[in-house]
Amino acid sequence: MREAKTSRAAGGRRVVGALASGVMLAALFPKIALSPLAWVALVPLILVARAAPRPRAAAVYGLLTGVLFFAVLVEWIRLFDPTGTAWVVATLLEAAFVALFAALVRALSPSPRGWRGVLVPAAAWTATEWLRALGPLGFTWGGLAYSQHANLALAQVVSLVGTGGLTFLIALVNAALAAVLAEGARDRRQGVLRLGVAVALVLAGWGWGRWRLAQPLPEGERLRVALIQGNLGDEGDRHTPVRPDHAPVYLRLTEAAAQRGAQLVIWPESAIPGALLVNPALADTRAAIAQAARRHRLNVVVGSAHVEEGRSLNATFLFNREGHVAGRYDKVHLVPYGEYTPFRRQLDFLYRHFPVIDHEFSSGRGFFPLPADTGPLGMAICFESAFPSITRALRREGADLLAVVTNDAWFGRRSATWQHYHMARFRAIESGTYLVRAATTGFTAVLDPFGRVVQEAPLFRRTLLVADVARLPRPTLYTRLGDVVAWACALAILGLLVAWRRQRPPSG
Structure with a gap:
């Protein structure tokens, strides 16, 4: 009986954590636009995903986060379809990528220890965000980078590494903070060090952006x-x-x-x-x-x-x-x-x-x-x-x-x-x-x-x-190289996923 109560309580806490991430992600964008929340919005979901008993359970919590996030973000879709069907379908479709992110964290980085506990969640979010922008149903609304539209100095990094690079930096800070909160006292010092590195990278990008903004405009x-x-x-x-x-x-x-x-x-x-x-x-x-x-x-x-x-x-x-x-x-x-029907x-x-x-x-x-x-x-x-x-x-x-x-x-x-x-x-x-x-x-x-x-x-x-x-x-570095950060993240996650599948014991 006590174990059942404990299990229900843990499940309830995970639901609250998933909802907390959904609320914060939705609040990043207009008209609320609390952009500083971007640096912590993924923390509850990462903690919840790692606490889930298996990747499928983590995906359910990720879906919960995604549904709340996108239901708020794209409520305007109802303008095109008064029945609400398109709004529901779009919400579920975009939320599926958040579910995939949570499942990847649980499968590929179940422990917060080491750099893997930080890099995998950051790469997984960057890769899934990039994936949902591809194809005939591609959709970029809700990208973490766009939450920083008012942070003009930091936004300058997209001229080098694109929105995927900025998204990776934001997700990296979230992952490092989640690792610090999850690690025991003995390992926390190393976690704080990794968080310091992540924050230093962001500050370096911000500092470079400040310098760039101080330069004269290009001549033409x-x-x-x-x-x-x-x-x-x-x-x-x-x-x-x-x-x-x-x-x-x-x-x-x-x-x-x-x-x-x-x-x-x-x-x-x-x-x-x-x-x-x-x-x-x-x-x-x-x-x-x-x-x-x-x-x-x-x-x-x-x-x-x-x-x-x-x-x-x-x-x-x-x-x-x-x-x-x-x-x-x-x-x-x-x-x-809105303008055509996919797969008609x-x-x-x-x-x-x-x-x-x-x-x-x-x-x-x-x-x-x-x-x-x-x-x-x-x-x-x-x-x-x-x-x-x-x-x-x-x-x-x-x-x-x-x-x-x-x-x-x-x-x-x-x-x-x-x-x-x-x-x-x-x-x-x-x-x-x-x-x-x-x-x-x-x-x-x-x-x-x-x-x-x-x-x-x-x-x-x-x-x-x-x-x-x-x-x-004159082109920027991003114009020349494109979404190299997003590609690297996707390839890294794919490689880790293949290795994970091979290491899993055969079922049955």
């Missing part, structure tokens, strides 16, 4: 860019008809930008509803944009849609100084269940009973800069700005200025608006270039290569931003 050919935040009031309506008051607002602000000396004007995603080039009803709009570009010798980037070979595309069009359409970029990485053919038997969206886009054919007269312009449309691999690909293709166009009106003033915007800061730092962001209702902003805000428009206010930026072709 100057360019005056204008960003238009139209705030028309209907951008969050998925069924917005083509209305005559869309184009005139943007054209009027384009004229104002030209008067202020702009050379490149960027309209946000879906600024012109409908297929701009092929819809006869938009012929006058096309002609007006071309005329404005030609009259003022501007490059104008317009967010709209396109239809080609029966495929609907989320597109941006580049009008050059001669008024011709000189390029088009089609969104490649679409929003699952394979799961048709299911989707026919539970349709998610009624209009689907197709993916573009690759990542490449638009050939603006002002220089190669790397475009990312909305959700694409959440993926460092996309902006890295654009930089490697020659883009010396990055632009994000987005329609975040769907989110209103929910946390997703801030979550999405903060990711842009990391794309600028990783790439070592200016990043300009044009949003239908906000946040429209100009960020410098160190992630600092040059200009920013308030939410839900019609605004024209005009700023001078520099074209910067």
